[in-house]
Amino acid sequence: MAKSATLKRSAKAATKTTPKPQAKQAAKTAPKPARTAYVLDDQIGFILRQVWQRHTMIFARDIGSNLTPTQWAALSKLVETGPCSQNQLGRFTAMDVATIKGVIDRLTARGLTETSPDPQDGRRLLVSLTRAGQQLAEKTAPLALAISKETLAPLDAKERETLLSLLNRLR
Numbered sequence: 001m002a003k004s005a006t007l008k009r010s011a012k013a014a015t016k017t018t019p020k021p022q023a024k025q026a027a028k029t030a031p032k033p034a035r036t037a038y039v040l041d042d043q044i045g046f047i048l049r050q051v052w053q054r055h056t057m058i059f060a061r062d063i064g065s066n067l068t069p070t071q072w073a074a075l076s077k078l079v080e081t082g083p084c085s086q087n088q089l090g091r092f093t094a095m096d097v098a099t100i101k102g103v104i105d106r107l108t109a110r111g112l113t114e115t116s117p118d119p120q121d122g123r124r125l126l127v128s129l130t131r132a133g134q135q136l137a138e139k140t141a142p143l144a145l146a147i148s149k150e151t152l153a154p155l156d157a158k159e160r161e162t163l164l165s166l167l168n169r170l171r
Contacts, residue, residue, distance in 0.1 A: 112129065
């Protein structure tokens with residue numbers, strides 16, 4: 001058994017040879033891999049994320065910690081549509097099932113929304129604004145419009161129209 005271990009060690013030692021000078025030179029002169037055409041700063045997703053971060057900073061500054069952008073989306077859509085199912089509200093506001101549930105749970109806990117059975121389908125609950133939710137939405141709407149205006153402020157009127165038109169085509 002000791003002889004076997006010795007043979008293994010000597011085999012390992014034999015494979016650990018120092019690199020020859022030619023190998024070192026070849027490694028230094030090997031061509032570098034070609035750069036890819038992908039530059040993060042030029043990618044639409046990255047640019048949109050940066051614009052979104054700027055927008056949410058303006059939103060947080062002007063609306064404060066009272067509402068998140070997703071909570072505002074739910075409130076404002078309920079103003080537009082009136083009562084609707086939580087699932088439908090999630091589709092209207094581009095939120096997945098888990099996200100819209102959490103948003104409505106938090107808004108309901110704050111007394112801004114309420115749920116009630118759907119008279120046409122007893123298995124479904126309708127989400128609606130409470131009086132406090134309606135008042136908050138009315139108070140917040142002018143701020144939200146100003147936030148959108150500030151987000152787009154670096155653009156002139158024609159550029160704003162073009163940007164929104166192009167982004168709508170990408171939905």
